[in-house]
Amino acid sequence: MLAASIVVLLFLLLAGGVPVGFSLAIAGAAGLLAHGGFGLLSGILSTTSISTVSSYELISIPMFILMAEFVILSGIADNLFRAAAVWVGRVPGGLGIATALSGAGFGAISGSSTAAAATLSATSIPAMLEQGYEPRFACGVVAISGTLAMLIPPSIALILFGIIADVSIGKLLIGGVIPGILVTFTIVLTVLYLVWRDPSRAPRGDGHSLREKVSSLRGVWAMIVLFGFVTGVIYLGIATPTEASALGAGGAFAIAAASGRMRGGKLYAASLNALRSTAMIFMILVGAHVFGYFFTLTGVTPKVVAGIGALELPPWLVIAVIIGILVVLGCFLDQIAILVLTVPVMLPVVQAMGYDPVWFGVVMIVAGEVGMITPPVGLNAFVVARYARRPLSEVFVGAWPHVLAHFVLIAVLVAMPQLVLWLPSRML
Numbered sequence: 001m002l003a004a005s006i007v008v009l010l011f012l013l014l015a016g017g018v019p020v021g022f023s024l025a026i027a028g029a030a031g032l033l034a035h036g037g038f039g040l041l042s043g044i045l046s047t048t049s050i051s052t053v054s055s056y057e058l059i060s061i062p063m064f065i066l067m068a069e070f071v072i073l074s075g076i077a078d079n080l081f082r083a084a085a086v087w088v089g090r091v092p093g094g095l096g097i098a099t100a101l102s103g104a105g106f107g108a109i110s111g112s113s114t115a116a117a118a119t120l121s122a123t124s125i126p127a128m129l130e131q132g133y134e135p136r137f138a139c140g141v142v143a144i145s146g147t148l149a150m151l152i153p154p155s156i157a158l159i160l161f162g163i164i165a166d167v168s169i170g171k172l173l174i175g176g177v178i179p180g181i182l183v184t185f186t187i188v189l190t191v192l193y194l195v196w197r198d199p200s201r202a203p204r205g206d207g208h209s210l211r212e213k214v215s216s217l218r219g220v221w222a223m224i225v226l227f228g229f230v231t232g233v234i235y236l237g238i239a240t241p242t243e244a245s246a247l248g249a250g251g252a253f254a255i256a257a258a259s260g261r262m263r264g265g266k267l268y269a270a271s272l273n274a275l276r277s278t279a280m281i282f283m284i285l286v287g288a289h290v291f292g293y294f295f296t297l298t299g300v301t302p303k304v305v306a307g308i309g310a311l312e313l314p315p316w317l318v319i320a321v322i323i324g325i326l327v328v329l330g331c332f333l334d335q336i337a338i339l340v341l342t343v344p345v346m347l348p349v350v351q352a353m354g355y356d357p358v359w360f361g362v363v364m365i366v367a368g369e370v371g372m373i374t375p376p377v378g379l380n381a382f383v384v385a386r387y388a389r390r391p392l393s394e395v396f397v398g399a400w401p402h403v404l405a406h407f408v409l410i411a412v413l414v415a416m417p418q419l420v421l422w423l424p425s426r427m428l
Helices: 002-015 020-053 056-074 076-088 094-107 113-130 135-150 156-165 169-175 177-197 210-219 221-235 241-259 264-298 300-311 315-330 335-352 357-371 379-388 392-415 418-425
Strands: none
Touching (some): 002 020, 002 264, 056 076, 094 135, 113 379, 135 177, 156 335, 169 177, 169 221, 169 357, 177 392, 315 357, 335 357, 392 418
16 A cells, blocks of 8 residues: 555656656655654665665766767767768658668667657758658658667667666667667658658659769768777677777767867867766666665565466566556656666566566667657657647657557567577677
8 A cells, every 4th residue: 555655656746747866766765754764764865876876887878978969069960861861862751761760870879869859850850841741741750760769779778777677788788789770670661651652741852873872971980980889899798888888988079079069168068968967867766766675675576576477367468568558658758767667567577477688678668669759748759849840749640650660560579589689699
């Protein structure tokens, strides 16, 4: 009864607009106070902050965020869409395909789906509308392409899953590579299908010579090399994810400096943005640890595992219910909040059924992508509507075909776990 009351309190705080980290800390503290008194609460609070943020693996979060800020500062992110459009712009729906490809490229340097959606909204939507694309088609493909940043390494969401679940971060990041490619391919196929059904949605663009195509890569080659280097050193076992994040941040700094845009004011702004994002994530983790202590002391997780086991449901049905819950939560909460709220409860259930935690982490992120573009509060949809100055309903309608396609892909990943686990199993 106490646990249920605290969960209700948590959702009331979230509904009231209290930041996620503070909501978790307040609800967890209230539960600890009710369960064990002030002595228990003060003892946990006195050590939680330091023990939470002093983890070595957590260093990778500010480093990868800083890497993204430096790459954005260099201007490479703006070149991604232009380069992709030169290569595939003449294909019917080519700018939509270019949006998916640039979303994958931006995801490889960002790790933030909302930042990716905002950048793509500013670059690709105006180009598509100028060429006569249907507005809801353009908004939908931008909204779903922005979610690729949650999955393609270096994914902040996968790093947090690894920290919360105590799973190898390197295997999680490498495990996201093939699903990331499949998600990109799914978006491209959905675009082609929609244009095939109604060619007026996306008129054919202009063609470009081979010289122009090769020339367009000059603005993005540095990013491709940086992504390949960071992912490669993790896969080959040359560096840990934390070490790779520092190397990536250093490489991104060099790229930004070489671009000539590394002026004092912009460097300060990029560093401040990284600091703010890191502080927000760390506060959520501290709050999650306080809330997690309450769940541990009250035995919530073992009771949930035992209760589900007693039902004797087929594993596929349990996974389907979990995915449904993740999608619904994604409609209201950001991915970090979903991870800290659900992983401690859901992962033991999944492991008890014999599923691999690396596989579950990747599937969890893909399911979260769907929630990011689903009504009523899909965060990516709101970002696209705001930056593109289009009605929110237009974004949701345009995203629905991609939602359905994503459900098909999730079913494939559930049926074929090796699509996730093959690369991690071959890491050195």
